[in-house]
Amino acid sequence: MQNITAEELKARIDAGEKINLIDVREPHEFAEFNINGTLIPLGKVQTMQIDEIEDLKEEELIIYCRSGNRSGQACMFLDAMGFTNTKNLVGGMLEWQEKFTEK
Numbered sequence: 001m002q003n004i005t006a007e008e009l010k011a012r013i014d015a016g017e018k019i020n021l022i023d024v025r026e027p028h029e030f031a032e033f034n035i036n037g038t039l040i041p042l043g044k045v046q047t048m049q050i051d052e053i054e055d056l057k058e059e060e061l062i063i064y065c066r067s068g069n070r071s072g073q074a075c076m077f078l079d080a081m082g083f084t085n086t087k088n089l090v091g092g093m094l095e096w097q098e099k100f101t102e103k
Helices: 008-014 027-034 042-046 051-056 068-078 092-100
Strands: 002-004 021-023 061-065 086-089
Touching: 008 092, 021 086, 042 068, 061 068, 061 092, 086 092
Parallel strands: 002 086, 021 061, 061 086
Antiparallel strands: none
16 A cells, blocks of 8 residues: 555546546545545445456555545555555545635
């Protein structure tokens, strides 16, 4: 697992890069605000119900949650399952919203 900052991720999104974003928050959090990641709540990752990303084991996955804690856990689980390039969004959606949403 590596870390990525909100600024680094935003720059890559703005540049039009194809990015595999995985949101490990709960559905109600995703509904409130999201950055178009694939919703796979942490509980599904922990119980290995991750068929939708099984074919991405060799690709970069950027994992995010509310604050960076759950996504860090998800990265560790995915790494243990053989995923080779996980990145945790430091500060999660709290950091993202603080930096990039209109006040």
